[in-house]
Amino acid sequence: MATSSVFSARRRTSPGDSDDTDMSFPRCAPGRRIPSSEWEKIRPVITKLYQEEKRPLKEVMEVLEREHGFTATVKMYKSRIWKWGLDKKLKSDEVLAILILRTEREAQGKISEFTIRGQPVDLDNINRYIRRNPGLVARFRAGVVPSIQTTLEVQCRTPSPTPSHHSLPPPKEISNVEQVLNLFRDYFDTSFTSGIWNHEYNGDCVSLRPGDRSVELFERVVASFGLVNRSMMRKDEISISTLLTPAFESLKEIIASESPVFAVRTAFLLWYLHRFHKEDLLHIVMNYLAGLVPIVLGHDHPMTRIWKIIGSQDFSDHYELSTRLYSSLVPLFEERIGFANSLTTILYCDHIDCLVHHGQTAESLSVATQYRTRAEATKLRHPWLRELAILQTGIMCNAKTAEGKIEEAMQCLQTLKDWDLDEEQQAGMNVQLGNYGYQMGDFSLAIDCFREASRLITASQGDERIHLTCLANLESALRKSGEADEAAQVHELRLRRLSDFAKETGTFANLPESCAAAVSPGGGYSWDAQQVSDWHWSEDGHGSAMPTLGLT
Structure with missing residues (x-):
């Protein structure tokens, strides 16, 4: 073999x-600090490219550098994207926090919708994540709790009464x-x-x-x-x-x-x-x-x-x-x-x-x-x-x-x-x-x-x-x-x-x-x-x- x-x-x-x-990945000089005011100016562009258009971070960086003259390191971008709540990927602790909240609220007969750092969460994505990560359920059953920071970032509320798409039959x-x-x-x-x-x-x-x-x-x-x-x-x-x-x-x-x-x-x-x-x-x-x-x-x-x-x-x-x-x-x-x-x-x-x-x-x-x-x-x-x-x-x-x-x-x-x-x-x-x-x-x-x-x-x-x-x-x-x-x-x-x-x-x-x-x-x-x-x-x-x- x-x-x-x-x-x-x-x-x-x-x-x-x-x-x-x-x-070829875009880089800027190490150690350069970019003021928050500069980040806020180009925040709408990053949000549109990274979150709405689902473009890779490398491509987002290239567009910002080419069209807006803005350069920053990968680490800076990641930090800012996390701070703005634009992350594309779910984190294990975040899903654990949602699983705990959802279980508690379902026991009370409540319907829930969740946000992570202010961004709405698709429950279908949560369910898929749980299916793919059986170890997460084991942590939940063992009584493991997420960090305090994650607990603060995950919010839950009762949605307005609208027809729920979750009641539809599962897709083919x-x-x-x-x-x-x-x-x-x-x-x-x-x-x-x-x-x-x-x-x-x-x-x-x-x-x-x-x-x-x-x-x-x-x-x-x-x-x-x-x-x-x-x-x-x-x-x-x-x-x-x-x-x-x-x-x-x-x-x-x-x-x-x-x-x-x-x-x-x-x-x-x-x-x-x-x-x-x-x-x-x-x-x-x-x-x-x-x-x-x-x-x-x-x-x-x-x-x-x-x-x-x-x-x-x-x-x-x-x-x-x-x-x-x-x-x-x-x-x-x-x-x-x-x-x-x-x-x-x-x-x-x-x-x-x-x-x-x-x-x-x-x-x-x-x-x-x-x-x-x-x-x-x-x-x-x-x-x-x-x-x-x-x-x-x-x-x-x-x-x-x-x-x-x-x-x-x-x-x-x-x-x-x-x-x-x-x-x-x-x-x-x-x-x-x-x-x-x-x-x-x-x-x-x-x-x-x-x-x-x-x-x-x-x-x-x-x-x-x-x-x-x-x-x-x-x-x-x-x-x-x-x-x-x-x-x-x-x-x-x-x-x-x-x-x-x-x-x-x-x-x-x-x-x-x-x-x-x-x-x-x-x-x-x-x-x-x-x-x-x-x-x-x-x-x-x-x-x-x-x-x-x-x-x-």
Whole structure:
């Protein structure tokens, strides 16, 4: 099994989704204090862009700097947004406070509406948060109370007598989500029991078919999606269909192998495409797979029934289904195949990634710590278990970076040297150290780290996606250092290797004859630059993202 670390081949999010680094994020001189009067002048603009138009913080900052000449640090923006009550994300303590108030008032037969720092709260969002975070209910039952500050910020009152939309029947998507959850649980339970897959408790879990390449193929599929986006952002002269067509061909072989990888990573595919490719690839891939799965597996196969639901144009709860799948499948996998099984580790890592890329930094660190503790308690030392340690370290590094403590993040990253990292992972660690050097303005350090990463990945003939990320970052650092000629050479090398990667993936995707009826949509799709969103792993730069090298 290929590794799945921040620094290895099996990172679920690819380098294209973050455009290699967050080097372009707007910054202002550290230590500059901005008077409240200046903030109040541009408050309506920030409110409109961030809250009403739901734009990412990075984009809001760019608009303010470009159109209003206003610059401030990410930390300043976050502090002011919190103070104004414009936060997009619910906090655990806030939901706990609402849960306590609502329970008390319901016992008195009272209807309630809530506000957080003066902003109305959607009870549907509260209910979804509670469903996705069962630990919150445990805290409530244990009598845990929120902080005094949170208690003061959460207000409750009886609404005016108007028809309540909460009395309406649940939307169709909710019943579909429940149906898919049941189908997945039954499918995995039956597969583990009947021996459809070759699995060993706390060992591996693979298809019974010899030569199954699903892990590598799936990584190449998602890497291709990310590389498409990065190429568009950088205006690289490369055919988009050259990257996409092999990806769709690879999906055919993955499905035909009846590997557990396709089933277990469906949750990842849902939130990943919804998070990074909502405006383009999401519906293309969903429609394609909804048509492909019954052709390959037959109309009575459980996965066909699942994809008939989630591949329909009416289905929209991709993220909610993903989070509920993790809550449902993690306990099942731990019981049936063990904490240290390779498939359980894939599920663990995908769940952590989902939390990270939706801004839930604290929860992602907590979950990563829990999963790592459970796996290491088995006393087994499978290579894939290193991924949890690297993932957890990556989250801690990012938290320090968000606080402006880059040197501490570098020290934290260096602790990974205590692990037996392979050359790919060492290369990835050097890329991240180079990124830190770049952010500190130490371009010499950045260039040295990127070159060492390139040497390691070349010597090991390792994953090409790490090399492409390394070359892209090296090119940027060289240009910053005034070495334009060498930067141009690196640029040409990167494009050649990108083209070679696409050709290799096309060769690697060996299509079984039984799948020939399904046609890849990659070749006929028209792309234009306006379709490419401004991808960054989080809405506000380093604050809640993993280290900037992320590979699938």
